Amino acid sequence: xxxxxxxxxxxxxxxxxxxxxxxxxxxxxxxxxxxxxxxxxxxxxxxxxxxxxxxxxxxxxxxxxxxxxxxxxxxxxxxxxxxxxxxxxxxxxxxxxxxxxxxxxxxxxxxxxxxxxxxxxxxxxxxxxxxxxxxxxxxxxxxxxxxxxxxxxxxxxxxxxxxxxxxxxxxxxxxxxxxxxxxxxxxxxxxxxxxxxxxxxxxxxxxxxxxxxxxxxxxxxxxxxxxxxxxxxxxxxxxxxxxxxxxxxxxxxxxxxxxxxxxxxxxxxxxxxxxxxxxxxxxxxxxxxxxxxxxxxxxxxxxxxxxxxxxxxxxxxxxxxxxxxxxxx
Amino acid sequence: xxxxxxxxxxxxxxxxxxxxxxxxxxxxxxxxxxxxxxxxxxxxxxxxxxxxxxxxxxxxxxxxxxxxxxxxxxxxxxxxxxxxxxxxxxxxxxxxxxxxxxxxxxxxxxxxxxxxxxxxxxxxxxxxxxxxxxxxxxxxxxxxxxxxxxxxxxxxxxxxxxxxxxxxxxxxxxxxxxxxxxxxxxxxxxxxxxxxxxxxxxxxxxxxxxxxxxxxxxxxxxxxxxxxxxxxxxxxxxxxxxxxxxxxxxxxxxxxxxxxxxxxxxxxxxxxxxxxxxxxxxxxxxxxxxxxxxxxxxxxxxxxxxxxxxxxxxxxxxxxxxxxxxxxxxxxxxxxxxxxxxxxxxxxxxxxxxxxxxxxxxxxxxxxxxxxxxxxxxxxxxxxxxxxxxxxxxxxxxxxxxxxxxxxxxxxxxxxxxxxxxxxxxxxxxxxxxxxxxxxxxxxxxx
Numbered sequence: 171x172x173x174x175x176x177x178x179x180x181x182x183x184x185x186x187x188x189x190x191x192x193x194x195x196x197x198x199x200x201x202x203x204x205x206x207x208x209x210x211x212x213x214x215x216x217x218x219x220x221x222x223x224x225x226x227x228x229x230x231x232x233x234x235x236x237x238x239x240x241x242x243x244x245x246x247x248x249x250x251x252x253x254x255x256x257x258x259x260x261x262x263x264x265x266x267x268x269x270x271x272x273x274x275x276x277x278x279x280x281x282x283x284x285x286x287x288x289x290x291x292x293x294x295x296x297x298x299x300x301x302x303x304x305x306x307x308x309x310x311x312x313x314x315x316x317x318x319x320x321x322x323x324x325x326x327x328x329x330x331x332x333x334x335x336x337x338x339x340x341x342x343x344x345x346x347x348x349x350x351x352x353x354x355x356x357x358x359x360x361x362x363x364x365x366x367x368x369x370x371x372x373x374x375x376x377x378x379x380x381x382x383x384x385x386x387x388x389x390x391x392x393x394x395x396x397x398x399x400x401x402x403x404x405x406x407x408x409x410x411x412x413x414x415x416x417x418x419x420x421x422x423x424x425x426x427x428x429x430x431x432x433x434x435x436x437x438x439x440x441x442x443x444x445x446x447x448x449x450x451x452x453x454x455x456x457x458x459x460x461x462x463x464x465x466x467x468x469x470x471x472x473x474x475x476x477x478x479x480x481x482x483x484x485x486x487x488x489x490x491x492x493x494x495x496x497x498x499x
Numbered sequence: 500x501x502x503x504x505x506x507x508x509x510x511x512x513x514x515x516x517x518x519x520x521x522x523x524x525x526x527x528x529x530x531x532x533x534x535x536x537x538x539x540x541x542x543x544x545x546x547x548x549x550x551x552x553x554x555x556x557x558x559x560x561x562x563x564x565x566x567x568x569x570x571x572x573x574x575x576x577x578x579x580x581x582x583x584x585x586x587x588x589x590x591x592x593x594x595x596x597x598x599x600x601x602x603x604x605x606x607x608x609x610x611x612x613x614x615x616x617x618x619x620x621x622x623x624x625x626x627x628x629x630x631x632x633x634x635x636x637x638x639x640x641x642x643x644x645x646x647x648x649x650x651x652x653x654x655x656x657x658x659x660x661x662x663x664x665x666x667x668x669x670x671x672x673x674x675x676x677x678x679x680x681x682x683x684x685x686x687x688x689x690x691x692x693x694x695x696x697x698x699x700x701x702x703x704x705x706x707x708x709x710x711x712x713x714x715x716x717x718x719x720x721x722x723x724x725x726x727x728x729x730x731x732x733x734x735x736x737x738x739x740x741x742x743x744x745x746x747x748x749x750x751x752x753x754x755x756x757x758x759x760x761x762x763x764x765x766x767x768x769x770x771x772x773x774x775x776x777x778x779x780x781x782x783x784x785x786x787x788x789x790x791x792x793x794x795x796x797x798x799x800x801x802x803x804x805x806x807x808x809x810x811x812x813x814x815x816x817x818x819x820x821x822x823x824x825x826x827x828x829x830x831x832x833x834x835x836x837x838x839x840x841x842x843x844x845x846x847x848x849x850x851x852x853x854x855x856x857x858x859x860x861x862x863x864x865x866x867x868x869x870x871x872x873x874x875x876x877x878x879x880x881x882x883x884x885x886x887x888x889x890x891x892x893x894x895x896x897x898x899x900x901x902x903x904x905x906x907x908x909x910x911x912x913x914x915x916x917x918x919x920x921x922x923x924x925x926x927x928x929x930x931x932x933x934x935x936x937x938x939x940x941x942x943x944x945x946x
Contacts, residue, residue, distance in 0.1 A: 236545045238724035241536060301747060301775070302610025302720060310641075331775070333653070334646025341641035355649070386750035419610060423542030423724025425752040446609060448693070455724060 212236070213267070220263040222255050230270075237454030240424050243461040247273060271488050277457060278484035283441065283466040285481070286412050292324070292370040292378040294407060297443070298396060298433055299417035301384030304445035306335065308417050308471060309379050310342035311479035317346055321376040326366030327352035328359045328399065329383040339381055346476070349373070359383065359395065360402045367406040387432035400437045413440045415468065418455070420447040426455045430463050441468035444482070448472050456487070527559050530574055543755035544728045547585075547762040555581050585758055586785035591767030593620075594714035594741050599683035600632075602674065602710045605744075606703055606734060607718035609691030612746035612772055614643060616718050617688040618650035619772065619780035620744075624684050625656060632682035634673040635660035636706065637690035647688055654777050657682070666690070667705045674710050687712070694733035703738055714741035716769065719756055721748045727756035728763045735764040745783065746772035828884040828916060832876045835869060874902035875912055887913055 212233045220226055227248050234244035250273050251266060260266050295312065297305050309325060316323045325343050327350060329335035336352050343350040351366040363380060370378040382399060385392035403411060416439050418426050433439055447453050447470050456467055467482045531552050538548045558577050595601040603620070605613045614637070621631040633651050635658060637643035644660050651658035657680070659673040670687055677685045687706065692699035707715065717731060717740050734740060743764070745757050748771045757768055768783040876884065878901030883890050890898070890913060899906045 232545060235539060236725045238542075238726070241539050300722070300750065302612055304610055332646070333649035334642045334644075337642035337645040338640070345641075386747060388749070388751045419720075419722075421608065421720075421724060421726050421730075422722050423727075423752075423755065424540055425542070425722040425750070428751050446693075 213270075217263045217267040217270075222261050222263055222266055226263060226266075227252055234454060234457075238423050238458070239454035240427070240458040240462075243454075243458045246461060247277070247457070274457065274488040275485045278460050278467070278488060281460050281464060281466040282482065282484045283468065285468055286440065288376075288412060290409070292367075292375045293321075294367070294370075294378045294380070294403065294411045295413040295415060296380040296382065296400065296403065296411055296437070297415050297417060298382050298437065298439075299384060300386055300419075300429055301332075303384065303417040303419045303422075304471060305329075305384060305417045306338050306342070306381055308415075308443050308445055308469070308479065309339065309381050310346065311471065311476055312379055312469075313342065313348050314346050314476040315479060316377045316379075317348055322374065323348040323377045323379065324366065324370045324373065324375040325350045326362055326378065326380045328362050328366075328381045330355055330357050330359050330362060331383040335381075335383065349375070360399045363399045363403050364406055367403055387429050393432065393436040396433075397436045410438075411440075413468075414438060415441055415443045416465070417443045417445055418459075420444050420453040420455065420470075422455055424455075424458065427458060427462060430459060430465055434463075434465075439465060441466040443467075443469040443471065443479075445471035448474075448478075524560055527556065527574065531556055531559070534578065538755065538758070541755035542722075542724050542727075542752075542759075544725055544759035544763070547728070547759050550762070551581060551585060551758075582758075583785050585762055587761050587767045587783075590782055590784055591742060591769050592782075593624075593769060595684065596713040600674065600677040600685050601683065601714070602670075602685045602687065602712040604687045604689060604703075604706065604710075604712045604715045604738075605718055606689050606715060606738065606740075607691060608693065608720070608730060609640075611691065611718040611720045612744075613637075613691060613718045614646050614650065614688050615775070616716075616744050616746060616770075616772055616780065617647065617686050618654060618656075619777055620716075620770070621651075621656045621684075621686055622654040622777050623780055624686075625654070629684050630682045631656055631684040631686055632673065632677045632680070633658045634670065634685060634687045636666040636669050636687050638663040638666060638669075639690045643688075643690070650777070666702060667709050670706045670710045685710070694730045700733075700737050707738055712741075715739070716742050716744050717760075717764075717766075718744045718746060719760055721745050721754045721756060721771075722750065722752040723756040725759075728759045731760040731764045731766075735766065740764060740766045742767050742769035744768070744770045744772065744780075749773045749779070828876055828879065828887055829881070831916070832873065832884070835873055835876075871902075871904055871908060872912060875899075875904055875909055878902040887916060 213230070216226060216229045216233060230251070231244050231248045234247060235241060239247070247270070251270060254260065254269055254273075255266060258269075260269065297309055297312075299305050306329070313323050313325055323346075325339060325348060327336045327339045329339075330353060333355070336355055340350060340352065351362065351369050353362050353365070359382065366378060366380060369375075380399075380403065382396060383392075385396065387393065400411070400414070414437050416430060416433050418429065422429070430439070430442070442459060442465055444453065444456060444467055459465055459467065470480055470482050470487075472478050472480060534555070535548055535552050538551065539545065543551075555574075555577055558581075559574050593603065595603075605617050605620075607613050617633055621633050624631045633647055633656055635644040635647045637647075644662070648658050648660065659669075659676050661669045661672060666689065673685055673687070676682075687710070689703060689706065690699070692703075694700065715738050717734050719727060719731065723730070731740075731743070743760050743766055745754065745760075745768050748754060760766075761768060768785070770780050771783050773779045773781055875898060878898045879890070883894065883898075890909075895906050895909045895913075899909050902909075
């Protein structure tokens, strides 16, 4: 089991970790740099060379809302800052900025957790989410990552509904060079899952990644279907799945909260994969998700390349979000 | 149901005002604060909200409101008017050129729903007598071309593709192909791209220059957050959009993006996507949407749907029976099948005035319950449907077996049916006004 050792063993650690963190940071910074009207500049503008007063707090709240933090979370953060500014007698805006980064890091770390450490073969990941969130692409990137770790990967084409979805995953599987289980379009996704689990066992796969069709969280019938697929996998596996990731598009607004809540009701989510973070300087929805729900952001997609799927790093994210990159990058 | 939460918020605020004789300026500020919060929670862009509130405030604190006898209603009216205006006044149609073929480009971010919308639009145009051609210009996403081909097959519309060649060349060749094959509308499906990706945005500009489209539609996900304004602005600046399509409105996204996009680009929202199926594209009605936000219900759409699905003669008979409280299970069965042909129940209920989000919570309508009810009724004899009171124990058992349900299900249906009838009787006045606890009646069957 070379894969387990490589992926989770002791030998990698330190320098690799550092390298990775650097990579994550750079990618994020690049992503965030892409837009000029970004959050970064806005907060920089607000927080530069000013006295700390009520006006500044209001502008900050505005900036947070515009970054999709949502009202409750924006108010929570600003209240937090107000309190600390008062008790720590902070009067300069620059000083307040580092406090804000601290607070955001703390908020994000409340829920931070890496992908679960595998205990048993196959390591099973199910990927769920609304239409167009980026599930299939995320699976492609995940598969690439596991493949790099020398794992024997099996993908399951569980989106039997959307036209071309099976073909899309097939292309990914071929490009990366991993195996795929698929049925005809329109067939029962639970049957695909059943076959996939048994194939993974029979072939001795290290990792099984299950794709599912995109569905809006309000569609009761489709959510029931998802719960059924999950039950089938659980039954065939004889245990819980290792990860059930909700894929959320970073440009999504407050609806992401509803998505997380309602998918959680259908299947036990283990974390969130935040996609398309490169297109927006926002992604503030991550803060709302961390503040209002107990869900860990585990992965972030920061670009279109295979390797652009990274482990989520709360402090790097907070720093990149707030333009501390300028000095370091 | 989009806008659901926004409309319940506004309804609540408005309720506080009802019956108030005169409004102080402070009252108005209080209302506007609520509206502001509701709009922000709905993902309407911050700046758009600011302008909107300022505008409403100006009018609401003016002479017309404060001196009015029903100031609460005046504010509702103003908010409604302003919302309608913000979303685009009256309904806008797809631009087609006078000299066919007309080219229509679909553009937007990844995962917004461009390809699906392209298919839906082609199907709609075909139903209107056009001869559309779909063009696969997304050469980047794996199997995007295949997706369009499969859709084309489903809806029987030709798809033009040239593999993974330069999209500009594909678009040009498609135009020539359309001319030769007498296609009057060319729908170009482009690859999803970030509005900040200069290289890919340039590609769109080149396609535009090559084929001179009559309309360019920006496809926007209704769930988009604050960034919707930047996306729309950026696409509009570089391409001069003709309009917007708002997708995934069948979820519970509050859809603030609709307000934002219209406000920053000035371009009309032309269509909305309301289902995953190929017939799930509808024209956008700003006035109706504004009414819906304010909790006045979307009666017009409901009526339109009913007219196209309901047999008028039958409907009149049923109405008469309802008045006479002679409504039988047979009539109910007819109603069910007509209702089903109008579309998913949850969408219909959302259009009924006075049905706000709070009331709808817990009323998760699952069409499969309807199937159960239908099966039970179908397993009855005509005599039993007309006179349900004759259904005794052994008949119940038989019906349950025949419909694959349990005796309890049959009992439940019969009980609720008789309660409904009782209610109808009371409503029609034969036994005075209804008293005591209100029964939930037939609606609870769908839960």
